[in-house]
Amino acid sequence: MPEATTPEDGDDGVRIDLISGARMEGLASMEKIRLILDSVRDGDIVVLEEGLSPEEESRLIEVTMTEISPDDFTGIEIETYPKPDSGGGSFLGRIMGKDETAKKLTVIGPANQIQTLHKDENLITALVSRK
Amino acid sequence: MGLLTNLRESISGLFSESEPKRIGIYGPPNAGKTTLANRIARDWTGDAVGPESHIPHETRRARRKENVEIERNGKTVTIDIVDTPGVTTKVDYKEFLDHDMEKNDAVKRSREATEGVAEAMHWLREDVEGVIYVLDSTTDPFTQVNTMLIGIIESQDLPVLIFANKTDLEESDVKRIADAFPQHETVPLSALEGENMDEVYAKIAEYFG
Numbered sequence: 024m025p026e027a028t029t030p031e032d033g034d035d036g037v038r039i040d041l042i043s044g045a046r047m048e049g050l051a052s053m054e055k056i057r058l059i060l061d062s063v064r065d066g067d068i069v070v071l072e073e074g075l076s077p078e079e080e081s082r083l084i085e086v087t088m089t090e091i092s093p094d095d096f097t098g099i100e101i102e103t104y105p106k107p108d109s110g111g112g113s114f115l116g117r118i119m120g121k122d123e124t125a126k127k128l129t130v131i132g133p134a135n136q137i138q139t140l141h142k143d144e145n146l147i148t149a150l151v152s153r154k
Numbered sequence: 155m156g157l158l159t160n161l162r163e164s165i166s167g168l169f170s171e172s173e174p175k176r177i178g179i180y181g182p183p184n185a186g187k188t189t190l191a192n193r194i195a196r197d198w199t200g201d202a203v204g205p206e207s208h209i210p211h212e213t214r215r216a217r218r219k220e221n222v223e224i225e226r227n228g229k230t231v232t233i234d235i236v237d238t239p240g241v242t243t244k245v246d247y248k249e250f251l252d253h254d255m256e257k258n259d260a261v262k263r264s265r266e267a268t269e270g271v272a273e274a275m276h277w278l279r280e281d282v283e284g285v286i287y288v289l290d291s292t293t294d295p296f297t298q299v300n301t302m303l304i305g306i307i308e309s310q311d312l313p314v315l316i317f318a319n320k321t322d323l324e325e326s327d328v329k330r331i332a333d334a335f336p337q338h339e340t341v342p343l344s345a346l347e348g349e350n351m352d353e354v355y356a357k358i359a360e361y362f363g
């Protein structure tokens with residue numbers, strides 16, 4: 024494990040960047056992707072309150088691929104979690120015309136440090152609340 | 155897309171009743187995409203698309219087989235088949251070292267793989283007009299990459315067929331795939347053994363004709 028990325032708070036745990044929906048809203052697609060990949064390449068785990076659109080996910084994969092390089096960056100792990108409190112998938116959500124795919128809590132991390140981001144909501148909640 | 159290709163396409167468009175539809179074969183590594191693409195190409199044109207392999211990322215660039223004419227119920231549909239590398243969010247050259255490869259070769263192979271995946275994502279947004287999503291029916295379909303890719307395909311409003319491949323294997327579970335993606339039609343097949351190809355071609359004609 025590389026010791027290069029010391030988190031700001033000085034402890035050697037995982038650093039988690041929680042990015043709110045409001046913060047993401049003001050960014051263009053490529054800015055979002057840059058923000059995510061810069062953090063992940065620093066070894067951080069990024070948690071997006073509102074996730075990405077399918078189009079943005081597709082670009083994220085594409086840009087990730089172009090940045091993979093031997094012994095440096097091997098790519099990302101990404102998991103999405105339906106938001107327990109957002110009424111995701113609800114009847115109301117549908118008739119309100121909400122884009123459901125853009126409302127999912129999304130966790131992205133460096134592939135070489137996270138073998139699998141387990142689909143465990145409690146774990147993610149625990150990780151996030153550590154911050 | 156070059157000028158010549160465009161020109162040729164518009165000229166052939168004058169003579170055939172419909173332009174060939176570009177159908178992308180997507181899915182995770184090792185699902186049997188190339189085996190399927192080769193079977194379709196061999197059945198209807200006589201030659202293959204590219205090598206199949208148990209080594210992940212054998213297909214590192216999107217490969218195209220043009221003007222594959224498929225005849226079903228007196229109707230002919232013409233498609234261009236695009237065989238893509240398995241989409242993934244990570245590639246580590248070290249995985250190739252397990253397959254008896256030197257570091258240089260492994261690094262080169264992983265670089266080609268990443269370029270191929272990037273290209274396949276680009277094609278999906280820009281160039282394909284229909285998708286065959288191939289899954290290995292002996293494995294769990296509920297993966298992040300599958301869910302994400304199906305979401306991306308749906309957002310492009312492309313017609314999509316899900317192929318549950320490897321039905322010749324005992325552990326094959328087609329229902330698990332059909333249940334995972336109930337919004338789409340699932341077609342069982344064995345691309346290797348040629349099982350259920352009649353239905354495969356009927357569905358291709360129906361969805362992409």
Ligand SMILES: Nc1nc2c(ncn2[C@@H]2O[C@H](COP(=O)(O)OP(=O)(O)O)[C@@H](O)[C@H]2O)c(=O)[nH]1
Nearest residue numbers: 184185186187188189206207208320344345346
């Ligand atoms: N048993 C069985 N094996 C298959 C089938 N289709 C493909 N395979 C095998 O699965 C492996 C990967 O196939 P390939 O077509 O290269 O997968 P791709 O990575 O999706 O292009 C090869 O060893 C194939 O022989 C099938 O229908 N049944």
Ligand SMILES: [Mg+2]
Nearest residue numbers: 187188212213
């Ligand atoms: Mg292949």
